[in-house]
Amino acid sequence: MHERFDSSVRNTFGSPEALPPAWRVLLEEVGQALAESERERERMRLVAERTMTELREQLMELEALRRARLSAESTNLVRGEILATVGRTMRTPTDAILGISALLRTGSLRPTQRAYVDAVHGAAEALRGILNDVSDYSSLEAGTLPLEPIPFDLRVMMNDLAAWLSSQADAKGLGLRFAWRPDAPHRLRGDPGRIRQIVAALVTDGLTRVQQGEIVVEVGRGGMSEAAGGVRFVVEDSGPAIPDDLLPTLFEPFTRGDSYPSRQGGLGLPIARQLVHLMGGTLEVGNAAREGGGSRFTVELPLPVGAEAPAAARRALRVAEPQPAPGPRPRLVVVEADDHQRVRWTAIADAAGYEPSGCAHREEAIRELRRQQASLVLFSDHDAEGYDALGHAILDDPELGRPALIMLPAAGNPGDARRLRDAGFRGYLVKPVVPADLRELLETLRRTARGSWHTLFLTRHALAEARRDVTPSDAEVDANLEQMVGTAGSADSSR
Numbered sequence: 001m002h003e004r005f006d007s008s009v010r011n012t013f014g015s016p017e018a019l020p021p022a023w024r025v026l027l028e029e030v031g032q033a034l035a036e037s038e039r040e041r042e043r044m045r046l047v048a049e050r051t052m053t054e055l056r057e058q059l060m061e062l063e064a065l066r067r068a069r070l071s072a073e074s075t076n077l078v079r080g081e082i083l084a085t086v087g088r089t090m091r092t093p094t095d096a097i098l099g100i101s102a103l104l105r106t107g108s109l110r111p112t113q114r115a116y117v118d119a120v121h122g123a124a125e126a127l128r129g130i131l132n133d134v135s136d137y138s139s140l141e142a143g144t145l146p147l148e149p150i151p152f153d154l155r156v157m158m159n160d161l162a163a164w165l166s167s168q169a170d171a172k173g174l175g176l177r178f179a180w181r182p183d184a185p186h187r188l189r190g191d192p193g194r195i196r197q198i199v200a201a202l203v204t205d206g207l208t209r210v211q212q213g214e215i216v217v218e219v220g221r222g223g224m225s226e227a228a229g230g231v232r233f234v235v236e237d238s239g240p241a242i243p244d245d246l247l248p249t250l251f252e253p254f255t256r257g258d259s260y261p262s263r264q265g266g267l268g269l270p271i272a273r274q275l276v277h278l279m280g281g282t283l284e285v286g287n288a289a290r291e292g293g294g295s296r297f298t299v300e301l302p303l304p305v306g307a308e309a310p311a312a313a314r315r316a317l318r319v320a321e322p323q324p325a326p327g328p329r330p331r332l333v334v335v336e337a338d339d340h341q342r343v344r345w346t347a348i349a350d351a352a353g354y355e356p357s358g359c360a361h362r363e364e365a366i367r368e369l370r371r372q373q374a375s376l377v378l379f380s381d382h383d384a385e386g387y388d389a390l391g392h393a394i395l396d397d398p399e400l401g402r403p404a405l406i407m408l409p410a411a412g413n414p415g416d417a418r419r420l421r422d423a424g425f426r427g428y429l430v431k432p433v434v435p436a437d438l439r440e441l442l443e444t445l446r447r448t449a450r451g452s453w454h455t456l457f458l459t460r461h462a463l464a465e466a467r468r469d470v471t472p473s474d475a476e477v478d479a480n481l482e483q484m485v486g487t488a489g490s491a492d493s494s495r
Contacts, residue, residue, distance in 0.1 A: 084142075087135035088382065088410055092338050094131060095432060097124040099344030102435050128432055133267040136197075137253065140274045147278060148417050151306030152192040152461050154185055154231065158219060160464045161196050165203050172207060175214030183221040185231055189306035192461045193430075194275050198283075199233055201268035202297045206237035209295070213238030222281075222300050230281075230302040238294045241287040250285055276301065329355040330375035330446060333403075335365045337381075345378060345408075348435055352442035362390060369394070373401030376445060380408040380431075384416040391423035404445050404453055408433055417459065427458040437463055 101121040109117060139145035162178055169176035199217065206215040215237045222230025242250065251273040276283040281301040288294035332354035336342040342358045349356040354376065359365040365377060377394070379387060384407055394400050406427040407420055417428050427441050441458045448456065 081138075083134050083138035087131045087138070091128070091131050091135075091410065091431065092341050094124055094128045096338075096340035096344055097121075098128065098432075099341075099347065099435060103347055130266075132432060133271060136271050137267045137274075140271065140278070145275075145278065146416070147191045147194060149190050150192070150417070150459070150461065151187060151189050153465055154188055154219070155180075156465050157192045157196055157461065158199075158217075161199060165200065168204070168207055169215070172210075174207065174210055174212070176203070177214055177216045179216060179218045181218065181220030184219045185221055185303075185305065187306040188231060188303040190279065190301065190303040194279070195301065198272045198275050198299060199235070201272040202233075202235040202299070204268055205297075206235065206239060206295070209242075210237050210239030213294075222302060230300065230304075232301075233297075233299040235297045235299075236288050236294060238288075240294075242285070242295050244287075247285060251283070279303070329353055331372065332356045332376045332378060332442070333365055333368055333374045334358045335360075335362060335377065335379045335381075337361065341380060344435075345380060345438075348438050349378070349442060352439045353446050354442065366394070366400070369400040369403070374403050375401075376404045376406065376442070378406045378408065382410045384409045384420060384428075387425075388419040388423035391420065391425055395424045406441065406458075408438075417457075421457045426453055426456050429458075429460060434460075 098121065101117055101124060104117045105114070105121065136145060158178060162176070166176050203215055203217060215235065218232075218234040218236070220232045220234075222232045251269050253267055253270040273283050276299055279301050281299060283300075284298045286296050288296040330353075332349045334342055334345045334349065334356055336345055336358065337360050342360075346356040346358055357368065357374075359368055362379075365379075368374075369377070379390075381387070387407055391405050394405065395402050404426040405420075405424060406429075407416075407425055408429050408431060409416065410431045420428055426445060429437060429441065437460055440463050444458060444463075445453070445456070
């Protein structure tokens with residue numbers, strides 16, 4: 001452009017010297033400005049080229065990241081499916097080992113034989129715990145873990161949990177104390193099994209770190225929402241403080257390794273955090289402000305207040321009505337595809353006072369009921385899909401005798417319990433099923449007259465509440481919890 005301007009001036013005036021001095025100065029300034037403009041334009045062109053090159057490189061990096069993310073998501077999905085499949089596949093033989101070893105423990109054994117059976121049973125329980133964690137973690141990662149909110153008694157749940165955890169504390173010579181704040185709620189609506197799992201994971205974490213001292217679980221009213229109420233759990237121990245550099249990754253799976261002193265590993269804490277978030281709550285951790293260190297976990301769950309259980313159902317659970325007259329043992333049909341698992345269920349049914357028989361499939365069970373009616377049908381399957389319709393079909397057919405129906409699914413889904421209850425099922429226990437729970441459920445139905453079956457829907461938590469002959473006062477429950485200290489009485493008196 002500068003050359004064209006100079007050529008135009010020469011063609012018009014012949015020579016710049018022919019112009020007046022003021023014009024020559026102006027033309028020189030214009031020429032310099034044009035030259036600077038050309039240099040600036042060249043610089044801008046180079047900048048634009050570099051920018052386009054960088055943008056193309058960034059787009060290529062973004063595309064590579066997108067593909068890597070899709071590959072990672074696909075890998076995680078496949079990993080989750082593999083973990084879930086392995087967990088389901090291994091759970092069946094593990095449950096069979098547990099059932100058979102539990103039956104062996106009730107027999108007459110020599111000391112050496114009993115030690116062997118106890119070792120097998122303990123190893124199978126540990127394996128089942130690992131499989132449960134793997135199954136829960138894969139379900140949480142896939143967003144398919146169900147929550148089954150029901151009204152429940154918080155104090156009964158904690159009493160049951162304390163009884164279970166105190167034996168572990170006893171084994172290590174540690175104290176385990178439960179403290180109730182005056183504002184602690186009584187009945188809530190939530191998933192008591194998952195809440196119990198959260199608190200148990202935090203206490204178990206303390207048991208792996210604390211070498212001497214105690215673990216205190218404080219229960220009080222939550223502060224997340226005044227309208228919802230809720231509950232707060234504070235788990236504090238007297239063990240060594242958790243290193244500050246480990247606190248940010250404490251709930252991350254597969255990242256702690258051996259850097260966590262005295263930790264046995266596992267997925268308990270990562271699962272607990274995800275369960276808390278699934279319930280809309282918070283889980284925080286820090287080191288306790290006490291002499292000697294220790295850790296402090298605080299859980300806030302915004303749970304609504306739960307309704308009281310119907311009086312008729314409570315009476316039916318606590319004081320089961322006897323059968324009108326003694327007679328032959330009631331028949332029970334077990335529907336289970338796995339032969340070993342079917343043996344386990346039939347053995348428990350036999351111990352509960354039934355005359356059991358086994359079927360591999362639903363259709364075979366229907367034919368068996370048409371051939372000879374039964375008092376109870378126990379279904380064991382991967383999930384409860386379609387069993388509500390099956391329940392309606394069985395109970396609507398008078399030729400089948402309208403038996404009590406029990407469902408034992410390996411995987412529970414949201415709404416399953418409600419659908420099965422509406423379909424006429426009388427019991428619902430999600431695997432892994434504790435043999436004592438199943439036996440208690442079966443015995444409760446056997447002792448209850450048919451006319452009262454409609455008041456029953458037996459779940460694990462309902463059985464826990466039913467174990468009390470009468471409803472204890474809050475003070476009595478508190479006293480029971482305070483007595484469940486993980487050390488012997490002499491250790492208690494020394495504190």
